[in-house]
Amino acid sequence: MKAVIITGGTRGIGRAIADAIADKMLAKEPEVDGVRLVVTYRSQAVHAKAFLAALHARGVAAEALSLDLSSISSVESFVCYVRKSFSGIRALINNAGSTDDGSFLTKADDAIDRLVGTNLIGTIRLTELLLPLIKDATPAFIVFMASAAGIYGKAGQVPYATTKGGLIGYTQLLARRLKKQGIFVNAVAPGFIATDMVANLAPMMFEPTLNSTSLGSMGEPVDVAHVVCGLLKPGYVQATTIKVDGGFLR
Amino acid sequence: MLYLIVNGGGVISKSLIDQLEKASHEVHTLRLPNVDDSALDFKSYFETFAKSGRCYKNIFIDLTHGFNEINVFNNDALKAIFELERRIKEMLSALKYGAQHMARSDGGRIWVLCLDHSVSMSIGSASNPVTNYAAMAAVQCVAKEVMHFDVMVNLFLIHPPREEADSAEWRKAKNNLHPYGLKYKPQSAAHLCETLHLYSELKNLTTTGALIPLGSGIAIANI
Numbered sequence: 001m002k003a004v005i006i007t008g009g010t011r012g013i014g015r016a017i018a019d020a021i022a023d024k025m026l027a028k029e030p031e032v033d034g035v036r037l038v039v040t041y042r043s044q045a046v047h048a049k050a051f052l053a054a055l056h057a058r059g060v061a062a063e064a065l066s067l068d069l070s071s072i073s074s075v076e077s078f079v080c081y082v083r084k085s086f087s088g089i090r091a092l093i094n095n096a097g098s099t100d101d102g103s104f105l106t107k108a109d110d111a112i113d114r115l116v117g118t119n120l121i122g123t124i125r126l127t128e129l130l131l132p133l134i135k136d137a138t139p140a141f142i143v144f145m146a147s148a149a150g151i152y153g154k155a156g157q158v159p160y161a162t163t164k165g166g167l168i169g170y171t172q173l174l175a176r177r178l179k180k181q182g183i184f185v186n187a188v189a190p191g192f193i194a195t196d197m198v199a200n201l202a203p204m205m206f207e208p209t210l211n212s213t214s215l216g217s218m219g220e221p222v223d224v225a226h227v228v229c230g231l232l233k234p235g236y237v238q239a240t241t242i243k244v245d246g247g248f249l250r
Numbered sequence: 251m252l253y254l255i256v257n258g259g260g261v262i263s264k265s266l267i268d269q270l271e272k273a274s275h276e277v278h279t280l281r282l283p284n285v286d287d288s289a290l291d292f293k294s295y296f297e298t299f300a301k302s303g304r305c306y307k308n309i310f311i312d313l314t315h316g317f318n319e320i321n322v323f324n325n326d327a328l329k330a331i332f333e334l335e336r337r338i339k340e341m342l343s344a345l346k347y348g349a350q351h352m353a354r355s356d357g358g359r360i361w362v363l364c365l366d367h368s369v370s371m372s373i374g375s376a377s378n379p380v381t382n383y384a385a386m387a388a389v390q391c392v393a394k395e396v397m398h399f400d401v402m403v404n405l406f407l408i409h410p411p412r413e414e415a416d417s418a419e420w421r422k423a424k425n426n427l428h429p430y431g432l433k434y435k436p437q438s439a440a441h442l443c444e445t446l447h448l449y450s451e452l453k454n455l456t457t458t459g460a461l462i463p464l465g466s467g468i469a470i471a472n473i
Binding site: 107 | 319335338339343349350353367371379382383384385387389392394
């Protein structure tokens with residue numbers, strides 16, 4: 001059996017992507033017909049359990065697994081399980097990530113290192129370890145969740161934006177290395193999306209940015225999910241980063 | 251004027267150092283360590299230096315030299331990840347403590363130097379898209395945070411200088427280089443560095459958070 005893996009797939013944007021892919025699975029779309037959906041979570045097992053129950057209730061073959069990208073042993077254990085359980089990976093959606101906003105000049109080195117280790121290095125490590133299984137399931141798809149901050153930069157998000165910029169670069173690097181192997185590698189860069197990650201921000205943190213967008217409002221997780229799902233089919237879109245930011249005018 | 255060049259071992263840095271010294275500037279250099287050495291401690295370096303009562307007015311962080319992602323990932327991906335992590339953390343550390351150092355004085359200018367990774371599709375120059383895009387994002391963010399301290403942070407995305415490949419290799423690649431210029435002409439490191447030198451000496455620098463392409467034809471700097 002082949003898998004579709006969504007890291008951080010039980011909440012926010014990841015959950016919306018999982019729901020959208022579940023719809024495609026139920027509709028028996030060729031790229032995901034007969035696959036098993038694997039969603040990962042870092043710490044919130046209760047959320048994961050509830051979401052998994054909802055997927056099962058819809059008749060979706062799915063499982064939820066713990067994965068902490070900042071831990072090499074956690075990544076290796078996860079990869080080991082996937083290798084034992086699946087013959088290939090049809091799609092890897094690298095959605096998991098965290099943020100730690102604040103002034104860069106006073107931010108502790110440990111906090112900077114943690115974000116780099118999780119968002120960028122952990123994601124790349126997971127992808128590299130899973131590549132053999134992805135190559136076994138072509139046409140296959142890899143999507144990285146970048147961020148508008150990784151394209152334009154944002155005050156208060158230096159390490160976060162750096163990691164997301166790095167993922168945009170890794171999208172290009174990986175696509176170039178894989179060449180014509182039938183693996184489609186792209187990234188999506190959301191702007192302000194109404195998730196837990198931005199729920200606690202003061203309006204002054206996002207209103208000036210929203211006021212600089214064509215649409216003038218926050219996006220919804222499903223807006224990102226639709227774009228990700230559009231990338232899960234063979235085509236001429238490769239090594240690129242699609243902005244889902246309401247038309248930030250820069 | 252006092253300059254610091256981080257990772258001054260590559261052809262671009264060497265040429266820049268030559269030009270700055272000929273112009274009677276004082277240039278200090280810091281080499282990024284090899285992967286098996288202990289990490290460079292920028293915090294201690296800048297703290298110790300500040301005790302002299304002096305402040306760098308220009309810091310160049312040269313990422314054009316010493317790493318080639320496409321090669322190391324093709325040879326040993328896990329080793330490449332280790333090295334990449336270290337390079338990204340060192341770049342952030344240099345930016346953080348360099349900007350801090352300048353913010354505590356009268357400000358200054360930080361320049362991050364990256365090698366355009368697209369030209370390496372045609373010649374055997376280093377290709378570091380992960381580092382480049384990480385650095386582009388970092389520079390744009392940091393610039394927004396430190397402008398009010400009169401610290402200006404910019405990034406040059408430099409086409410590989412002529413010295414990166416021999417003339418036979420450039421000739422062999424000429425058809426591939428048409429997207430950059432119908433008769434692509436690589437620039438020498440010395441010529442490229444004239445621009446870096448010029449920017450660093452501007453009396454009033456009006457640019458910060460910029461991604462500045464430098465070289466013949468089109469350089470990627472935006473998505």
